[in-house]
Amino acid sequence: MPANSPTDLKAxxxxxxxxxxxxxxxxxxxxxxxxxxxxxxSHGDFASNLAMQLARALRANPREIAQKLLAALPVSLxxxxxxxxxxxxxxxxxSHAARTAVIxxxxxxxxxxxxxxxxxxxxxxxxxxxxxxxxxxxxGHGRGAAYGASLAAVLDFAGYAVTREYxxxxxxxxxxxxxxxxxxxxxxxxxxxxxxxxxAYQGDYVRSMALGIKQEDxxxxxxxxxxxxxxxxxxxxxIEERLDGLIAAGKRLLGTGWQRIHQYAxxxxxxxxxxxxxxxxxxxxxWYSENSLYTSGAVQRIVERLEQQGHIYVKEGAKWFxxxxxxxxxxxxxxxxxxxxxxxxxxIAYHLEKFERGFDKVxxxxxxxxxxxxxxxxxxxTALGLDANKLDVTLVQFVSLYRNGxxxxxxxxxxxxxxxxxxxxxxxxxxxxxxxxxxxxxLALDFDLDLATSxxxxxxxxxxxxxxxRICSVLVQAKAxxxxxxAELAHANPALLTHPLELALCAQLREFPAVIEAAARDYAxxxxxxxxxxxxxxxxxxxxxxxxxxxxVSLQRSRLALAQAVKQTLANGLKLxxxxxxxxx
Numbered sequence: 029m030p031a032n033s034p035t036d037l038k039a040x041x042x043x044x045x046x047x048x049x050x051x052x053x054x055x056x057x058x059x060x061x062x063x064x065x066x067x068x069x070s071h072g073d074f075a076s077n078l079a080m081q082l083a084r085a086l087r088a089n090p091r092e093i094a095q096k097l098l099a100a101l102p103v104s105l106x107x108x109x110x111x112x113x114x115x116x117x118x119x120x121x122x123s124h125a126a127r128t129a130v131i132x133x134x135x136x137x138x139x140x141x142x143x144x145x146x147x148x149x150x151x152x153x154x155x156x157x158x159x160x161x162x163x164x165x166x167x168g169h170g171r172g173a174a175y176g177a178s179l180a181a182v183l184d185f186a187g188y189a190v191t192r193e194y195x196x197x198x199x200x201x202x203x204x205x206x207x208x209x210x211x212x213x214x215x216x217x218x219x220x221x222x223x224x225x226x227x228a229y230q231g232d233y234v235r236s237m238a239l240g241i242k243q244e245d246x247x248x249x250x251x252x253x254x255x256x257x258x259x260x261x262x263x264x265x266x267i268e269e270r271l272d273g274l275i276a277a278g279k280r281l282l283g284t285g286w287q288r289i290h291q292y293a294x295x296x297x298x299x300x301x302x303x304x305x306x307x308x309x310x311x312x313x314x315w316y317s318e319n320s321l322y323t324s325g326a327v328q329r330i331v332e333r334l335e336q337q338g339h340i341y342v343k344e345g346a347k348w349f350x351x352x353x354x355x356x357x358x359x360x361x362x363x364x365x366x367x368x369x370x371x372x373x374x375x376i377a378y379h380l381e382k383f384e385r386g387f388d389k390v391x392x393x394x395x396x397x398x399x400x401x402x403x404x405x406x407x408x409x410t411a412l413g414l415d416a417n418k419l420d421v422t423l424v425q426f427v428s429l430y431r432n433g434x435x436x437x438x439x440x441x442x443x444x445x446x447x448x449x450x451x452x453x454x455x456x457x458x459x460x461x462x463x464x465x466x467x468x469x470x471l472a473l474d475f476d477l478d479l480a481t482s483x484x485x486x487x488x489x490x491x492x493x494x495x496x497x498r499i500c501s502v503l504v505q506a507k508a509x510x511x512x513x514x515a516e517l518a519h520a521n522p523a524l525l526t527h528p529l530e531l532a533l534c535a536q537l538r539e540f541p542a543v544i545e546a547a548a549r550d551y552a553x554x555x556x557x558x559x560x561x562x563x564x565x566x567x568x569x570x571x572x573x574x575x576x577x578x579x580x581v582s583l584q585r586s587r588l589a590l591a592q593a594v595k596q597t598l599a600n601g602l603k604l605x606x607x608x609x610x611x612x613x
Contacts, residue, residue, distance in 0.1 A: 037073075037074065037106065037126070037538070038063040038074065040104070040106060041063050041074055041076070041107070042061040042063050042076075044101055044102055044104055044107070045061050045076060045078055045097065045101070047100075047101075048100035048101045048102070049061075049082075049097065049100075051100045052093070052096045052097055052100050053082065053086055053093075056082055059078070059081060059085075061076060062076060062077065062078070062081075063075070063076050064077075066119060069528075069535075071113060071117075072109075072111075072119035073121055073535065074119075074120045075113075075117050075118065075119045075120065076117070076118045076120075077116070077117055078094075078097065078118065079091070079093040079094035079097060079116040079117075079118060080115060080116045080117070090115055090116025091112055091116045094112045094116045094117075095112065097118065098110055098111075098112065098118065105123060105126075106122060106123055106125075106126040107121070107122065107126075108121045108122060108123040108126075109121045124522075124523065124526075124531075125523075127531055127535065128522035128523070128525055128531070128534050129522070130538045130593070131525075131590055131593045132522070132589075134537060134592075134593035134596050134597060135515075135517060135518045135589065135592060135593060136518065138596060139600060141540065141596060141600055142185065142540045142541050142543075142544050142597070142600050143185050143186075143187070143541075143544075144185070144186050144541050144544055144545055144548075146186040146187050146188075146545055146548055147187035147188030147548070148187055149187065149188070149189050150187075150188050150388045151191070151386060151387050151388045151389070152183055152188045152190050152191070152388065152389045152390075153190075153191045153193055153385075153387045153389070153390050154176055154180045154183070154190060154192055154391045154393070155193045155194070155195055155391070155392050155393065156172055156173065156176025156177075156192070156193075156194070157172050157173050157194055157305065157310070157393075158194055158196075158197070159197075159301070160197045160202050160203075161196060161197065161198065161203075161206075161297040161301055162202050162203065162205070162206045162297060163206075163231055163233060163297065164231070164300060164301075164304070164447040164449060165301060165304050165447065165449070166445040166446060166447055166448060167427045167446050167448055167451050167475070168395065168424075168426060168427055169448055170308070170427070170448035170451060170452075170460060170464065171424055171464045171469075171473060172393055172395065172424045173308060173310045173448070174308075174310070174460065174461050174464035174465060175422075175464065175553065176310070176393045177192070177309065177311075177606055178461075178465060178553035178556070178604060178605050178606060179391070179393070179551055179553050180192050181553075181603070181604045182544060182547045182553045182556065182604055185544055185548075185604060186544055186545065186547075186548035188389075191313050191314060191387070192311070192312045192313050192314070193312060193313065193314040193315075193316055194312045194316070195316050195318065195378065196315055196316060196318060197318050198294050198298075198317055198318055198319045199318045199322055199374070200318070203290060203293075204275045204290070205227075205229060205271065205275070206229055206234075206290075206293045206294075206297070207275075207278065207286065207289050207293050208228065208271070208274050208275045208278050209224075209225075209229040209230075209234050210234055210237045210238050210241065210289055210292070210293045211249065211278050211282075211286075212224055212228065212274070213234050213235050213237075213238035214238040214241050214242055214249060214250075214289070215250065215251070215256075217238055217239060217242050218242070218247055218250045220251075220252070220256075221253075222253060222256055222257065222274075223263055225270060225271045225274065226267060227267050227268065227271055228271060233300075237293055240292070240296070241288075241292055249288070249289060251281045251282070255281060256274070256277050256278075259273065259277060259280075260274055260276075260277055261273050298315075302315075304448060304449055307449075307452070307457070308448065308452060308457060308460070308461075308606075309461065309606040310606070316378070318374055321374050321377045321378060321381070322369070326377040327369050327373050327374050327377045329377075330373065330376050330377040330412075331347060331362050331363055331369065333412070334349060334362070334376075334411060335347070337411065337412075339353075340362065341359075345365030346361050346364050346365045347361065347362050347363040348360065348361055348362070349361075349362050349372070349376075349404075349408065350411075351404045351408070353407070353411075354403070354404075354407025354408075354410050354411060355403050355406075356403040356404045356407050357400075357403070360404050362376070372404065372408075375405060375408075376405070376408040376409075376412075379405060379408070379409060380409070380412060383409075383418070387418075388418065389418055390418060390419045390420070391419075391420050391421075391422065391551065392420070392422070393421075393422050393423075393424060393469075394421060394422075394423055394424070395424055395426075396423045396425045396426065396470065399423060402421045405421075406419060422469060422551050423469065423470045424470070425470055425471055425472045425473065426472055426473070427472075427473045427475055428472070428473070428475065429446060429451070429475050430474055430475065430476050430477065430478075431477045432478065436477055448460075451475075454477065454481070455481050456480075457606075457608075458493070458607045458608055459480040459481065459487075459489050460480075461605055461606040462488060462489035462557060462605060463475055463476075463480050463488075463489065465554045465556070465605055466488065466554065466557060467554060469551075469552075469554070483613075488557070488561050489607060490613075491561065491564050491565075491568075492560045492563075492564040492602065492607075493602070493607070493608070493609065493613060494564075494613055495563075495564035495567045495568060495594070495598060496595055496598045496599060496602070496609045496610065496611075497610050497611060497612050498567075498568075498571065499591045499592070499594060499595040499598075500595065500612065501612065502576050502577065502588070502591060503591070503592065503595075505577060506576075506577055506588055516585070517585060517588055517589040517592050518589070520582075520586040520588070521582055521585075521586055522586060522589070522590075524582060524583050524586040525586050525587070525590060527570070527573075527574055529569055529573055529574065530570060530574075530587070532566055533563075533566050533567065533570055533590060533594060534590070536559075536562065536563050536566050537563075537593055539559070540559065540597050540601070543555055543559045544556070553604065553605065556601050556604055559601065560601045560602065560605075563594065563597060563598060566594075567591070567594050574587070576591060
């Protein structure tokens with residue numbers, strides 16, 4: 029049995045206890061045996077509370093039960109000792125060979141160390157970011173991008189067949205607002221000034237798009253002020269009504285020109301988004317158009333289907349989905365009285381289409397402000413006869429930037445928010461990706477700009493990367509930097525590694541597959557970041573306490589083998605987080 033995997037070791041110890049239990053108390057042989065890692069290293073490598081579980085059923089003292097279990101425990105070459113502790117815990121200490129076997133395992137598996145088969149090829153779609161293509165991505169989108177990309181990478185590493193998808197909101201009012209904003213700035217370039225709506229898109233990127241259209245199309249889309257404002261509500265009226273009036277004027281006056289501006293703005297912003305994300309190390313297999321759901325008739329068909337199944341009623345000319353029948357706080361409109369479908373209607377059609385593509389599990393990553401949206405989407409899936417439990421929604425909380433202990437205001441050309449691009453330019457991709465992973469996604473994140481740019485042990489990404497670079501430096505000094513030399517390290521003698529810090533590092537390495545399993549099962553890639561910090565701390569502590577390049581060639585080779593195993597594991601974990609593993613710093 030492999031001695032490096034915590035899962036295999038736990039299973040091995042559980043089997044030993046099951047054999048002992050079958051002899052001590054056959055009637056309790058079906059009891060679930062739990063194996064955990066003790067919080068204190070002095071308590072061994074693994075522990076079980078089986079004796080305490082059995083105390084009531086067997087009407088005996090837990091310590092007495094534990095003694096009987098130990099007496100019946102089969103001999104194992106992987107176990108050095110098993111002893112009773114506290115009220116009846118059974119602590120297991122691994123043999124030295126079992127502790128250090130992980131080194132050869134890491135060196136043999138290389139970039140695949142930690143890869144597990146939890147998913148067994150299950151088809152999973154992870155849809156994330158999906159920001160409206162109406163302007164540059166901001167730091168909140170950045171957190172969703174980092175989380176989604178890392179989660180997808182972890183799931184892939186855990187044996188799932190993962191598809192990364194971006195849902196492009198290229199239909200509806202927000203895109204119309206972007207188009208009219210661009211058109212109004214275009215008119216300004218032709219000395220036609222119409223008061224710019226405060227609820228239109230304000231960023232300089234809108235002016236840039238207007239200039240691009242002018243350069244390509246000349247004055248083709250120019251219309252007189254009187255014609256534009258003829259049917260638009262006055263400036264004193266409701267700002268939303270006035271904005272809708274300007275959109276209607278654009279559609280009426282421009283004809284196909286409106287589609288030209290609309291498509292130009294969409295293409296510009298979508299391309300900017302793709303470039304921004306790619307530079308951030310975030311890529312998608314699928315970019316799915318919301319508009320395609322309308323042009324294909326999917327939205328209309330889904331409303332008709334729900335209506336035929338009795339889940340729709342008409343009230344004041346609008347069609348409502350009975351979402352209260354499925355746990356929502358109120359019913360939801362799917363088609364307004366003017367015949368236009370709501371975003372909710374297209375979302376239902378989109379989620380149905382996801383499952384029709386054959387995904388076994390669908391994971392949506394939304395901003396925390398969309399929490400209330402979950403029951404209605406799941407309710408619609410249930411109404412359609414689908415298993416709503418196959419849809420998981422994870423939430424990403426807001427990000428606050430801090431400099432010198434105070435909330436930071438960073439200059440940006442995109443309006444009142446800080447763009448992801450500006451953040452990346454200030455602190456770098458690696459710090460962005462790692463810092464975004466320092467808290468669970470559904471908890472608010474305070475991003476310390478000063479810490480992210482510092483080269484100190486207090487900076488977690490620097491601390492982890494420095495551990496990797498430090499090992500690379502040692503290997504180069506030992507002339508063990510070449511692949512052939514690394515292969516030679518696989519033949520090192522682990523029996524020479526006896527220092528407590530060396531054995532502790534081996535224990536940390538054995539935990540990596542379990543960290544991957546937990547991160548994949550709980551949709552919690554931040555666990556990988558936490559693990560890497562701890563592993564880096566373990567290495568730095570060992571490096572500072574013991575010399576790696578000692579005169580004893582056999583001992584040096586053994587220590588270098590352990591260092592190489594740590595280096596490989598750090599690199600594997602950093603890759604999952606989208607962070608580089610530098611060889612020098």
